[in-house]
Amino acid sequence: MEAHEAESQPPILSRASAKKELPKHFRDNRHVWVFIELERGQVHPVSIELLGEGRKLADKLSVQLAGVVIGTEGLGSRSAIAEAFAYGADLAYVVESPLLSDYRNEPFTKALSDLVILHKPEILLLGATSLGRDLAGSVATTLETGLTADCTELDVDADGSLAATRPTFGGSLLCTIYTLNCRPQMATVRPRVMATPNRVTNTSGPIVRHDLMMIEEEIVTKVLGFLPDGRSEKINLAYADIVVAGGIGIGTAENLEHVMVLARTIGGEFGCSRPLVQKGWMEVDRQIGQTGQTIRPKLYLAAGISGAVQHRVGVEGADLIVAINIDGNAPIFDFAHVAVVADAVGLLPALTAAFTRRLAPHNQSMQVN
Numbered sequence: 001m002e003a004h005e006a007e008s009q010p011p012i013l014s015r016a017s018a019k020k021e022l023p024k025h026f027r028d029n030r031h032v033w034v035f036i037e038l039e040r041g042q043v044h045p046v047s048i049e050l051l052g053e054g055r056k057l058a059d060k061l062s063v064q065l066a067g068v069v070i071g072t073e074g075l076g077s078r079s080a081i082a083e084a085f086a087y088g089a090d091l092a093y094v095v096e097s098p099l100l101s102d103y104r105n106e107p108f109t110k111a112l113s114d115l116v117i118l119h120k121p122e123i124l125l126l127g128a129t130s131l132g133r134d135l136a137g138s139v140a141t142t143l144e145t146g147l148t149a150d151c152t153e154l155d156v157d158a159d160g161s162l163a164a165t166r167p168t169f170g171g172s173l174l175c176t177i178y179t180l181n182c183r184p185q186m187a188t189v190r191p192r193v194m195a196t197p198n199r200v201t202n203t204s205g206p207i208v209r210h211d212l213m214m215i216e217e218e219i220v221t222k223v224l225g226f227l228p229d230g231r232s233e234k235i236n237l238a239y240a241d242i243v244v245a246g247g248i249g250i251g252t253a254e255n256l257e258h259v260m261v262l263a264r265t266i267g268g269e270f271g272c273s274r275p276l277v278q279k280g281w282m283e284v285d286r287q288i289g290q291t292g293q294t295i296r297p298k299l300y301l302a303a304g305i306s307g308a309v310q311h312r313v314g315v316e317g318a319d320l321i322v323a324i325n326i327d328g329n330a331p332i333f334d335f336a337h338v339a340v341v342a343d344a345v346g347l348l349p350a351l352t353a354a355f356t357r358r359l360a361p362h363n364q365s366m367q368v369n
């Protein structure tokens with residue numbers, strides 16, 4: 001009976017033996033592709049960060065790096081191609097059509113899936129933005145391949161497989177995921193998780209153009225217009241140079257004013273830990289961490305934040321982390337560069353006053369000039 005049960009179990013393959021199972025028609029798949037996302041005609045910075053990662057993977061595999069541009073013919077598309085070359089692409093694949101002017105899942109999925117079927121990349125990377133997540137999911141489903149979302153690290157194994165690492169079990173563990181039997185190996189990465197590579201001028205390369213094999217009548221989604229989101233300001237937490245954030249230690253929603261005023265005084269953005277969003281004290285766009293924004297500022301000042309692992313993963317790319325916590329044993333002091341053991345509610349207004357005094361002559365001379 002035991003022997004019979006054992007026989008009916010699917011064989012457990014080691015990764016090396018599973019790799020041998022890669023179907024024949026995938027064995028020619030070569031090259032690393034990065035989808036270049038356009039946001040209102042501008043290249044999304046996450047695409048540039050992915051070109052940097054894609055370059056490293058392509059070099060390890062000794063293959064080419066391609067930027068994939070999907071949109072309408074015009075300035076946005078031209079600048080996307082130019083940026084792809086400036087940040088390391090060897091060639092660009094381009095699909096342009098008036099049907100691709102605004103993002104709609106069906107034509108973008110068709111354009112990208114058709115390119116993949118035709119040119120057979122081995123690895124395809126997209127930003128984990130709203131658009132990238134939507135597109136990556138439907139392309140992976142269309143192509144029946146594996147997709148690892150929200151990766152924090154990408155590498156190539158000795159056997160050439162993409163090792164895509166991401167947090168799991170609520171962020172307490174990291175797991176590395178392989179796509180063994182399908183191609184391309186797809187992954188998304190959130191903005192600011194990877195560093196921005198250097199820009200190189202006067203670069204160019206071959207551009208391979210294809211038509212969109214779809215007509216408007218086949219597209220169910222219609223864009224009727226855009227509605228303003230009602231916000232007076234655009235939150236740019238992920239790309240801010242200075243971020244001041246508050247956590248539960250701030251005590252009350254009213255005390256968050258101290259965080260905001262200090263952030264404004266020193267020309268930064270403000271954010272928070274997750275419990276403050278859950279309490280409705282701040283908008284979700286201002287949450288920093290694993291399920292919020294990843295930031296890489298020059299200065300991150302955390303007030304009343306304990307430094308849980310889910311918060312840490314979103315801030316550890318900061319150049320300088322200053323933590324204010326009343327508890328000298330708070331976990332945030334394990335990774336902060338400057339530890340201030342103090343009551344944040346009292347210290348934040350004092351810091352604002354001190355910065356206001358220090359910056360006053362600078363601000364005045366700026367006004368005179």
Ligand SMILES: Cc1cc2nc3c(=O)[nH]c(=O)nc-3n(C[C@H](O)[C@H](O)[C@H](O)COP(=O)(O)OP(=O)(O)OC[C@H]3O[C@@H](n4cnc5c(N)ncnc54)[C@H](O)[C@@H]3O)c2cc1C
Pocket residue numbers: 170171246247248249250272273274275276287288289290291292293303304305306307308309310311314324325326327330342343344345
């Ligand atoms: C799947 C999952 C995803 C998550 N994603 C995120 C995420 O994206 N971002 C995130 O932040 N969290 C996230 N969390 C929650 C995370 O585990 C922590 O619960 C959270 O980060 C704690 O927030 P906090 O540091 O503000 O609060 P606490 O952990 O309660 O810490 C408050 C800190 O304030 C200090 N303090 C108290 N009074 C003062 C004072 N007067 N002055 C100075 N310091 C004081 C205390 O000593 C303490 O260290 C996630 C959790 C899970 C399970």
